[in-house]
Amino acid sequence: MKKTRTFLALSLLCASLIGAPAFANDHAHAGGNEKAQIHALLKNIVNDNRGFVKHHKPGYFKSLVKGQTPRATVVTCSDSRVHTHALDRTPDGDLFMVRNIGNQLATAEGSVEYGVRHLNTPVLMVIGHSSCGAVKAVMGGYEGIEPAIKKELDTLSVPGKDAKNDQEVMDSVAANVNRQVEAALAKFAPEVKDSRLAVVGAVYDFRNDYKKGNGKLVVINLNGETDQAKIKQSGLFAGK
Numbered sequence: 001m002k003k004t005r006t007f008l009a010l011s012l013l014c015a016s017l018i019g020a021p022a023f024a025n026d027h028a029h030a031g032g033n034e035k036a037q038i039h040a041l042l043k044n045i046v047n048d049n050r051g052f053v054k055h056h057k058p059g060y061f062k063s064l065v066k067g068q069t070p071r072a073t074v075v076t077c078s079d080s081r082v083h084t085h086a087l088d089r090t091p092d093g094d095l096f097m098v099r100n101i102g103n104q105l106a107t108a109e110g111s112v113e114y115g116v117r118h119l120n121t122p123v124l125m126v127i128g129h130s131s132c133g134a135v136k137a138v139m140g141g142y143e144g145i146e147p148a149i150k151k152e153l154d155t156l157s158v159p160g161k162d163a164k165n166d167q168e169v170m171d172s173v174a175a176n177v178n179r180q181v182e183a184a185l186a187k188f189a190p191e192v193k194d195s196r197l198a199v200v201g202a203v204y205d206f207r208n209d210y211k212k213g214n215g216k217l218v219v220i221n222l223n224g225e226t227d228q229a230k231i232k233q234s235g236l237f238a239g240k
């Protein structure tokens with residue numbers, strides 16, 4: 001039983017972290033053996049960057065060379081399905097991104113603090129997401145996993161136990177976001193008190209579990225307020 005749970009947890013985590021959807025571009029999957037696959041993939045990256053350079057004139061980078069004044073510090077999961085273009089059309093120089101498994105403060109506290117206290121971003125956003133492998137791993141148990149990964153899962157705590165129950169997974173994703181917001185509010189209490197910082201918790205819902213549209217960024221917590229009606233009343237997140 002214990003072994004099965006461990007295997008399940010590993011499968012869930014691996015499927016999410018390094019599994020099939022890791023590289024969404026079809027051409028990355030070309031090639032018969034692993035070596036050819038890696039070659040194709042690297043070629044793909046180099047080509048994509050070549051296109052990026054071609055479409056962005058040197059002037060585009062001028063302001064970036066001077067320094068950064070991002071609008072938000074954003075803590076998201078490392079999951080390959082979660083990316084900046086889902087929440088910002090021009091993320092360059094705009095979002096101070098902190099990524100780790102399970103979108104945690106505990107495993108990246110220094111990076112988050114740098115964004116808030118040195119870059120003085122007025123917003124700290126914690127974003128969880130549909131089908132989070134790290135959350136599922138914690139729900140199912142992760143005995144036997146590599147020590148470094150275990151260390152980063154040990155700081156996650158979620159209420160759900162059944163990783164195959166979609167509703168329980170989503171509830172756990174939301175609970176984790178709320179827990180991270182709570183930790184951020186405690187850590188950055190002076191900034192929040194002076195209205196220099198807003199701490200926002202959200203879920204990137206690409207599965208459409210909230211029934212607000214696939215890919216919707218659903219705000220579930222605003223400075224500790226989790227009542228949807230009150231969050232809407234703030235006027236900041238109007239709409240469906």
Ligand SMILES: [Zn+2]
Nearest residue numbers: 077079132133
């Ligand atoms: Zn995740």
